[in-house]
Amino acid sequence: MTDTTFSRAPDGADRGANPNAAIQEAITAADLGGRAAVITGGAKGIGLSTASRLARLGMKICLADTDAGALEKARDTLVPLLASPEDLRVEVVDVSSLEEMRRLKDLAYGAFGDVALLMNNAGVESSGMKPWDGPEAWDRILSVNLMGVVHGVQAFAEAMIQQDAPSAIVNVGSKEGITTPPGNAAYSVSKAGVKVLTEQLAHELRQIDGCRVSAHLLVPGFTFTSLTARGRTEKPEEAWTPDQVAEFMLESMGRGDFYILCPDNSVSREVDELRIRWAAEDLIQNRPALSRWHPNFEGSFAKYVEDAKKP
Known part of the structure; x- marks a missing residue:
């Protein structure tokens, strides 16, 4: 049975509602x-959860991934949700x-004739990378996390523009591409690039x-997926599920939001906004780079957050 309950969230809902967002056309069920x-990185995690939700809305699904075995498991999950x-x-x-x-684009249009939603979700994780680490690791991260999104836009955008129907391109970024915490240079660079690319795409x-x-730029919070599990089998209390992110x-x-900034069970939107504002103020105030983690400013940041939370 097709689920048509997805629509606009109630006015004033605590989901970052913003009257400016309505400038962009909303996409509803x-x-x-x-x-x-079409969803890349669609065999697991946020990609598969989104595919499942869309299948319940009556959509046709084209999943892409590098893991053939996981794709077959995803097929078993999705087929019962589809009309055929x-x-x-x-x-x-x-x-x-x-x-x-480009081959994926030809496959999707050949099978279905129309693509209402492209979700550039494929990504690989890294940890502990420094700016001077070897080119092989940098190439791997950037070629998937950044250039994979670029390639998705290059392959699909023109055909989608020619469609006379509401359609959307969702690129999956990360909070690490916005506040750029230290210790994971290549990943942060790749996701910062996705943010800029998606902003430029929206403008054009x-x-x-x-x-x-x-x-749309999807910015998940801490989400329990195979990329973030790191050996854990049970979801940490502070993490969201992929289903929550998809919803x-x-x-x-449905509200026409461009920035889709997800909270999680530990970090609220209020805290995210404070972190983003502090990071922007580094440039405006000529503070040291990434001052939030600088020993001379750690206390100032903690007080800034504490003061902002006071009634």
Whole structure:
């Protein structure tokens, strides 16, 4: 049975509601039902949870991933949710290759004739990388996390622009690409690039007369997935589930949000906003880079957050 309950969140909902967001066209369940979604990194985690939610909305699904075994498991999950097994395509795709992404685009349009939603979700994790670490590790992170998103846009955007129907491109960023905490240089650089790319994409789409494609930057909080589990089998209390992220994303798109900044069970939107504002003030006040983690400013940051939370 098709679930059509996804629509705009109630006015004033504590989901970062912003009257400015309505400048961008909202994407609702009515816009998506019966049409196709393409999701990279779709075999697990946030990608698969989003695919499951979209399948319940009556969408056709095209999943791409590098893990063939996980794709087959995803097929078993999704087929019971779809109107027909023919409404699903799964494909092994390396997003770091533009040719592979163009092949995915041809597959999706050949099977379904229309793509209402492209979700550039594929990514790889890294930890402990320093700016001077070897080029092989940097190339791996940037080729998937950043260039994989670039390739998705390059492969799909023009065809989606030509569609006379509301459509959306969702690029998955990270809070590490906004506040850029130290200790994971390549990952932060890759996700900062995704943020800038998606902002530029949104602007360029607005310049096209009659264009009905919107861009959205999904910024998950701490989410328990195979990328973040790091050997744990039980979800930490502070983490959100991929299902929660998928639901939040769709609600935010229903409001026309560009920035989809997810909280989690530990960090509220209020705290996220304080961290983002502090990071921006580093430049404005000419403080040391990443002053939040500088020994001379750690106490000032803690007081800043504490004072902001006072009634």
